[in-house]
Amino acid sequence: MTKDTDYLYDVLNSQNLDPDGPEMKALQKHREKVEAILRKRFGSAPTIKYGGSKAKGTMIKESYDLDIIEYFPHDDVSGGETLEDIYNNTCDALSVEYLVERKGSALRLKDKTPDTYSQDFHIDVVPGRYIDGNKGDVFLYRSTGEKKRLKTNIDVHISHVKDSGVIDANRLMKLWRVRNNIPIKNFALDLLTIDLLKNKKNLLLTSQLEYVWTEFRDHSESLSIEDPANPFGNDLSEMLNDSIRRCLKDMTTSTLSTLERDGWEAIFGKVEKTSDKDKKASLERIVATIARPSKPYHE
Amino acid sequence: MSRKPWYLVNQELFQSLEKEIQQTYPQLSFSVRNNTVFLSGNFLLKDGDKVVDSFLIEIEFPFNYPKRIPRVFEIGGRIPRIVDRHMYSTGEACLYLPLQLSDIFPEGSSFLDFLNDPVRSFFVGQSYFEVTGEWPFGEWPHGPEAIIEYYAPILGTTDKNVISRYFQVISKKEIKGHWLCPCGSEKLLRYCHYEIVNKLHDDFQYAIRKITPSRLSERGVK
Numbered sequence: 001m002t003k004d005t006d007y008l009y010d011v012l013n014s015q016n017l018d019p020d021g022p023e024m025k026a027l028q029k030h031r032e033k034v035e036a037i038l039r040k041r042f043g044s045a046p047t048i049k050y051g052g053s054k055a056k057g058t059m060i061k062e063s064y065d066l067d068i069i070e071y072f073p074h075d076d077v078s079g080g081e082t083l084e085d086i087y088n089n090t091c092d093a094l095s096v097e098y099l100v101e102r103k104g105s106a107l108r109l110k111d112k113t114p115d116t117y118s119q120d121f122h123i124d125v126v127p128g129r130y131i132d133g134n135k136g137d138v139f140l141y142r143s144t145g146e147k148k149r150l151k152t153n154i155d156v157h158i159s160h161v162k163d164s165g166v167i168d169a170n171r172l173m174k175l176w177r178v179r180n181n182i183p184i185k186n187f188a189l190d191l192l193t194i195d196l197l198k199n200k201k202n203l204l205l206t207s208q209l210e211y212v213w214t215e216f217r218d219h220s221e222s223l224s225i226e227d228p229a230n231p232f233g234n235d236l237s238e239m240l241n242d243s244i245r246r247c248l249k250d251m252t253t254s255t256l257s258t259l260e261r262d263g264w265e266a267i268f269g270k271v272e273k274t275s276d277k278d279k280k281a282s283l284e285r286i287v288a289t290i291a292r293p294s295k296p297y298h299e
Numbered sequence: 300m301s302r303k304p305w306y307l308v309n310q311e312l313f314q315s316l317e318k319e320i321q322q323t324y325p326q327l328s329f330s331v332r333n334n335t336v337f338l339s340g341n342f343l344l345k346d347g348d349k350v351v352d353s354f355l356i357e358i359e360f361p362f363n364y365p366k367r368i369p370r371v372f373e374i375g376g377r378i379p380r381i382v383d384r385h386m387y388s389t390g391e392a393c394l395y396l397p398l399q400l401s402d403i404f405p406e407g408s409s410f411l412d413f414l415n416d417p418v419r420s421f422f423v424g425q426s427y428f429e430v431t432g433e434w435p436f437g438e439w440p441h442g443p444e445a446i447i448e449y450y451a452p453i454l455g456t457t458d459k460n461v462i463s464r465y466f467q468v469i470s471k472k473e474i475k476g477h478w479l480c481p482c483g484s485e486k487l488l489r490y491c492h493y494e495i496v497n498k499l500h501d502d503f504q505y506a507i508r509k510i511t512p513s514r515l516s517e518r519g520v521k
Contacts, residue, residue, distance in 0.1 A: 009377070016341060016353055056330060057340045057355055159332050163338050165390060168353050168375040201376050208376075263428035274351070276430050282346035283427045287435045292416040294395040294403040296424055297439040 004264050007271070012168055014271045015060040015175060027054075027066045030123055031108070033097065034068055038125075041093040045078045045189065046070045047135065051126060051154045056161040057191065058170045063178040066123045067106070068104045071138050071155055074130045083129060083141035083149050090127040105140040105150060128152075135231070155230035157187075160228040164194040165201045169208045176209075180251050188239040191225040192216075212257070215251040220249040302456045304334045305364045305407045312365070323390045323411060327356075336360040339374070344423055347467075352426040354378075358418075361475055368404070371418055378425055382441055385421070395420045397510055398449050401502040404509075455496070 017024050019056040035048050035171055052067025071088060079086040091107050094100050099118060102106040106124040111117060128138040131151065140150045157192040161170065173193050196212050197203075203211065216223070223245065227234040258266045274282075287293070306313040313336070317329055320338065327340040339357040355375030361367040372390045380386045383392040394417045395403055403417055420436060427435045439445040446466060451457045454465055463483035468474055468488075474496060476489030484491050 013353060016343070019343075030368045055330070083325060142387070155330065155332055158330055162330075162337075162357060162374060165374050165376050168377060204400050205376070206439045277353060280427070280430050282351040283344070283423055283430065283435070285346050285350065286344055287427070290416055290420055290423070292412075293434045293436045294399065294417045294420045295434065295439050296393055296421055297396040297445055298382045298387075298393045298441050 005204050007264050008172060008209075008268070008271075010207050010271045010273050011169075011175070011268045012171055015062060015171065017059055017061050017064060023064065026121075027064075027123070027236060030121055031068060034094065034109070034123070034125060035157055037093055037097060038070055038090065041089070042072075042078050045076045046072050046127075047130075051158075052124070053174075053186065055154070055158050056170075056190075057167050058174060058186075060175050060178070062175060064122055068123065068125050070125055071135075072128045072129045073135075074129075074132050076129075079127065079129070083139055086127045086129060087141040087143065090125060094125060095187050102143050105142055105239070151233055152227065152231045153217050156229040160194065161190055164197070166194060166197045166208065169193055169212070171195060172205070172209055172268070174214065175257070179268070180255075182244075182247055182251055184244050184248065185239050188225055188236065188244075191228070191236075192240075194221060195225070206264070210256070213256050213259075216248045217252040217256060220245040220252075223248075259292065303521065304336070304360075304362050305360070306331065306336050319411055324414065327358075335362070336364070338369075342418070342422055344419070344426060352422075354422045354425070356418075356422075365410070366508070368400075368413065369410075371421070384425070385438065386429075392421050396445050396449055397506040398446065398503065400506045400509055450499075453499070454492075456482075464495065465499075468496055469503050471500070474500050519520065 023157055027101070031050075040047060048070050049055075050067065051069040054066055069109065070079075072086060080089045087105075087107075091100050091102065092146060094107060094109065097112075098121070099110040099112040101110060103124065105128075106126045109121045109123040109125065110120040111121065121263055126140065128140040131137045131139055137151060137153045137154060140152060140288060142150050161167065170190050170193050173189055176182075177184060177186070177189055193212055196215050197208055200208055223240060225236050225240055226232075227236055255267060300338060320327055320329065324340075324342070327338050328343065330337050332337065337357055337359055340355070342356045344352045344354075354373055354377060357372045357374045358369045359372065361457065371392045371394060373386065373392055374390060376390075377383050378386050378392075379449045380388045380390060387393065403420075404413060408416075409517045424434050424438075426438060427433065440448055447457070447459055447462050450462045450465060454462060456462065461481065461483060464483070470479050474488065476487060476493055478488045480486050480488045480493075481496070482489035482492050
């Protein structure tokens with residue numbers, strides 16, 4: 001690895017959420033609580049599982065949201081007759097324990113205890129209903145906009161990101177977005193990054209980021225995204241409106257200048273770097289714990 | 300009637316795996332896509348509580364798991380897809396020499412053993428290589444040389460012709476005691492190296508059973 005690539009992996013490492021750390025434990029506790037609330041209200045009918053960055057492997061410590069999806073079978077009405085009913089009934093159920101903010105298709109959970117009222121738990125619950133018995137495509141209710149429902153498929157989204165082979169670039173782009181307060185949705189940024197890097201997987205991570213930023217700077221007008229789960233049905237153009245394109249262009253112009261002038265640390269900041277000596281010592285301790293070590297091979 | 304994938308046939312096993320992984324590797328999560336089970340996420344290398352390194356991986360379970368062993372991919376694009384880093388161009392990791400499978404993943408081993416031993420060996424090795432340019436457990440030479448290197452200490456010879464003769468016998472579907480011993484003694488196998496040849500034959504058959512057939516030729520067994 002080059003020194004710059006090494007640095008970017010240190011940045012990524014610094015953005016890992018320790019599974020035993022307080023943030024993940026808190027999320028896990030809420031996940032269990034949310035599931036218990038929904039099960040109590042709706043029984044075993046809905047499929048409840050992780051979605052979003054947790055399922056896609058793109059979580060970063062600096063901005064971690066947990067998506068919990070709650071999908072009812074296509075022929076089940078325990079959550080409500082209509083998509084709107086499911087959305088409202090889920091909101092009602094969660095409101096017993098949480099302050100619930102209604103977003104487009106999701107319900108954002110916040111604290112309702114007086115001392116910490118409105119504190120964000122970083123959790124979105126996304127209710128919906130499978131369109132058929134295959135448990136793939138779903139309809140989500142849309143509380144805003146003209147269309148009242150949205151067809152999507154979380155498994156397709158997860159595969160699209162996971163199979164992209166550029167998750168490290170996705171995570172760094174997300175961190176760049178958060179640090180620079182860029183008003184683009186993570187989903188849109190993921191789609192753009194994956195599309196631009198689809199034939200660039202063999203580039204170093206540094207080159208991948210530079211490539212994406214250069215494309216944003218030089219071709220912001222022609223960038224486009226489509227929902228991999230419903231390429232012709234869902235219009236994502238609003239996720240990439242003129243204002244967002246302008247912002248991407250301005251910010252990447254500035255980022256690339258900074259990069260050329262001051263290097264990578266000026267973009268992602270200082271990270272605590274483990275010295276090679278310490279890392280080697282740590283790895284040797286791990287090596288000693290492997291019961292049946294094996295040597296790698298290639299034909 | 301079409302066959303069902305393992306996670307539907309053996310739901311209890313799938314549920315227990317999900318539970319085990321949640322407890323031991325919570326940053327990995329299962330998904331099912333097109334009737335195939337995947338386990339993906341950050342594979343952390345931890346020294347006590349400290350995360351020393353992490354790799355984004357995806358493990359693909361075969362249709363008839365646990366009869367056959369899962370395949371492991373590095374999906375972050377961090378490890379160069381080159382022979383010298385023991386990676387296929389698809390991102391699949393070459394975790395081990397198939398001939399050695401019975402040593403590193405003996406019959407009765409669990410999926411957690413698979414993660415803790417060959418998978419962890421591989422990624423610790425990659426991280427160690429990045430720091431030092433060396434492999435902590437060494438590495439197998441590429442291609443047929445690995446077969447020679449593997450069998451030489453077991454058979455007590457470095458003579459490629461002799462090892463090749465042994466391999467021809469070991470890789471047969473079954474072995475017969477009345478065959479001439481491949482060591483060159485001109486004795487019948489049953490009066491010469493039958494015990495060791497039989498053991499190596501069993502190990503070879505084990506690898507055949509455990510590794511998806513299409514992978515065997517790619518990995519140098521056949």
